[in-house]
Amino acid sequence: MKDKTIYDKIFDGPCEVCCKTIKKDCYGQGKCPYCGWRNCYLNEENPDKVIHPNLVSLNKAKHLHAQGKQIEPDLDDFIGALHAYSEVQFCYHGICYAVELIGFEAGNIKIQLYNTKTKEEFVYNNDDAFKNNAIVEGKLLKEIWDETTDRNWLQ
Ligand SMILES: [Zn+2]
Numbered sequence: 569m570k571d572k573t574i575y576d577k578i579f580d581g582p583c584e585v586c587c588k589t590i591k592k593d594c595y596g597q598g599k600c601p602y603c604g605w606r607n608c609y610l611n612e613e614n615p616d617k618v619i620h621p622n623l624v625s626l627n628k629a630k631h632l633h634a635q636g637k638q639i640e641p642d643l644d645d646f647i648g649a650l651h652a653y654s655e656v657q658f659c660y661h662g663i664c665y666a667v668e669l670i671g672f673e674a675g676n677i678k679i680q681l682y683n684t685k686t687k688e689e690f691v692y693n694n695d696d697a698f699k700n701n702a703i704v705e706g707k708l709l710k711e712i713w714d715e716t717t718d719r720n721w722l723q
Pocket of ligand 1: 583584587588601602604605
C-alpha cells in the first residue's frame with residue numbers, strides 16, 4: 569500500500585446536514601446515504617450558495633432536514649441552481665424540460681425553457697419573468713412545481 573496517498577483515503581465524518589456518520593474523502597466529499605446531501609468542504613465555506621453537485625444551499629438543506637422534508641429545491645432554489653450551473657432540468661408528467669441561461673454574448677442574459685418532446689422554446693427576460701410566467705402544459709410552473717420531478721443540473 570506504499571503508493572496510496574492521503575487523497576485516496578476515506579474517512580468517517582459527520583454529514584453536514586443530518587450529522588450522521590458517513591464516508592468522506594480528504595476534501596470532505598461524500599454522498600450521505602441517509603439524507604442524500606452531497607458533502608464537500610466548499611459547502612461549509614459558502615453555506616448560502618448552491619455548490620456543485622447540490623441544488624440547494626447548505627443552510628437551505630439544513631432547514632429542510634430540520635423540518636423533516638426531503639432536500640429538494642423550491643422554484644427559487646431552482647433558479648439559484650440555474651445561475652450556478654447555467655443549465656438545469658426538471659420533468660413533468662414524464663416530459664423533461666431544459667432550462668438554460670442564454671444571451672451571454674449579447675450581455676443580456678435571459679432564461680430559455682425548452683420542451684424536449686415538442687422542441688418548443690420559450691424565452692423569459694429575467695428571473696422574475698421566468699418564476700411568475702413560465703408555463704408548462706398550459707399551467708403556471710410556479711403552481712405545479714411540487715409535482716415536478718428529476719430536478720437536476722444537466723448532465
Ligand atoms: Zn446526511
